[in-house]
Amino acid sequence: MREIVVTRHGAPEVMEIRERPIPEPGPGDVRIRVKAAGVNFADVLARMGLYGDAPPLPFVPGYEVSGYIDALGPGPSRHERGRHVVALTPFGGYAEYAVAASDFVWNVPPPLSHNEAAAMPVTFLTGSVALYRMANLRSGESVLVRSAGGGVGVAAVQLARLRRATVIGTASSAKHSALRSLGIDHVIDDRRADLEAEIARITNGRGVDVVLDPLGGASLEQSYRLLAPLGRLISYGTQSCVDGFERDDARVQRVLDSRPRFDPLDLMRANKGVFGLNLGHLWKERRYAAWAMEALLTDFAGKRLRAVVSKTFPLAAAVSAHACLQDRANVGKVVLTI
Ligand SMILES: NC(=O)c1ccc[n+]([C@@H]2O[C@H](COP(=O)([O-])OP(=O)(O)OC[C@H]3O[C@@H](n4cnc5c(N)ncnc54)[C@H](OP(=O)(O)O)[C@@H]3O)[C@@H](O)[C@H]2O)c1
Known part of the structure; x- marks a missing residue:
């Protein structure tokens, strides 16, 4: 073979x-x-x-x-x-x-x-664990999906819509119309626009209830700032380590050095939460994976997800x-x- x-x-x-x-x-x-x-x-x-x-x-x-x-x-x-x-x-x-x-x-x-x-499997399970299990997303809440045009992003947009949340995404401009056709409420090209100003405008200064962050590094600090009180940040990637096809060790080190260290006292004062998610380390949670996957496949069969x-x-x-x-x-x- x-x-x-x-x-x-x-x-x-x-x-x-x-x-x-x-x-x-x-x-x-x-x-x-x-x-x-x-x-x-x-x-x-x-x-x-x-x-x-x-x-x-x-x-x-x-x-x-x-x-x-x-x-x-x-x-x-x-x-x-x-x-x-x-x-x-x-x-x-x-x-x-x-x-x-x-x-x-x-x-x-x-x-x-x-x-x-x-x-x-990978994208929808990641989105489901992040939004449904960790963030416990509720109807009427708002979600910021960073890299909304990628595999996990497109899954997360649909999963959040299914829970009747308001979905805000970041993506390159060329992807905006495709994301609108999936029902995204607001989409921002964060390499051109001021993300924090846009989120403040859309949420009347309150911030969002949930942020999904696959970028890592300094982006996490910003994602945390964008949370409203009782907000949940899900960190699940280190995409910003990559720029170009070859590994750039200096860039990787810069991204690692710029990652925030969250202080429990600050979390308490702000009423915010931070989760880390790694699907590959959930292999032993077979019952949860089976339950989540069966629920997802039922939604695919009913054409509620695509x-x-x-x-x-x-x-x-x-x-x-x-x-x-x-x-x-x-x-x-x-x-x-x-
Ligand atoms: N922890 C977990 O369990 C888990 C599971 C699945 C995925 N992940 C992580 O989630 C992230 C997204 O995964 P995916 O498979 O959905 O990705 P993907 O489909 O490859 O997403 C690619 C999109 O991400 C955006 N992007 C942002 N920074 C980028 C960069 N430095 N290089 C290339 N594209 C970049 C681009 O969209 P724009 O141009 O629109 O910004 C690109 O089109 C990755 O970091 C992945 O490792 C983690």
């Missing part, structure tokens, strides 16, 4: 296509003949050597796939061969066959295509798929097709 391997850390071209034997599923595992693999910014960070949880080199990136169950590992299983499924695969998704633990494999409801199914596939690339063009994300050219997800 063919798979994409990160051979060394660096620009997208460090990824190469390789042949290897089809993997055997172990006890409790499921093997999937992959039809589509989601591409995440985490894969970009892992490729650049900026992702602490990445396996040692060489490794196959890819956190999520959809396709058909092709083989079951030894022992009893609640899954059946031939089923159209979506799965979380901590690495190994950019391949013609992938092995996943059966607890992280779900049947795909009929309206979802392979590409749409592969586009939803997987937004921005661009697809064949597996062999993984280099172009990563370049697409890093060129900020996506609105929603980039998917590799097989």
